[in-house]
Amino acid sequence: MNYLIYISTATHSLNDDELKEILIKSQENNLRDGLTGMLLYGEETFVQLLEGEADVLNRTYGRIKNDKRHKHLSKLDEGSNDQRLFPDWSMGYKILSSHDMPAIKGYVDSNGTKEWDKREHHPVLAFLKSFAEINDL
Template structure:
């Protein structure tokens, strides 16, 4: 199983309706492909974690790279994992305020490694670290 994390920037600020439409389509496609993960969006910036079988995740990532709705796609992390960090999320999504980021990332409990299921290697926490850095650098007022 593969976990991949990337950043990108929307070519324009996306209204909520457009984001919801994108998410509905993504959830349907991801469920069929066995892909889980999370998508965070703030002021035109995205960070997304994708998890699933390597071929499925890489095929999706290549399609994302070709998507004209965003630019500046940077793969931050890619690693084989033994367990999913988002097993029940066909694609979690939220466009959040600073307060909501604190609550959401607190819910994920990025600072508390004991709250996560046991991991075989340290690099399997990388996705959580990257989500936290995204919030710290993009959201005024985040912790």
């Protein structure tokens, strides 16, 4: 199973209705396209893990790149796992508090570039999985 993780900055602070709209549309698209994953949002920052077929992931990432709600989009990692990490989530999500953000931002510098070498157990992937478990997502 292929996965892709990205981080981006919202072009403006999103209100609850805008976040709900993004979530509903993402869930619809992901169900249609066979994608699963998790979306985190806080302090105008998106972090998303998507998993599915490589061509579908690439098309979806292309759509996100053209979405005017995102700027400073950076692909953190992509690769494959033996199985889905979030098999039951067309799009799990969590709105992050200011207490959660240092752990996320610690993985990327201010330009959104990588601070680590690629390896099988990517630190952002591990963070997202543990975040989901801790928060019962």
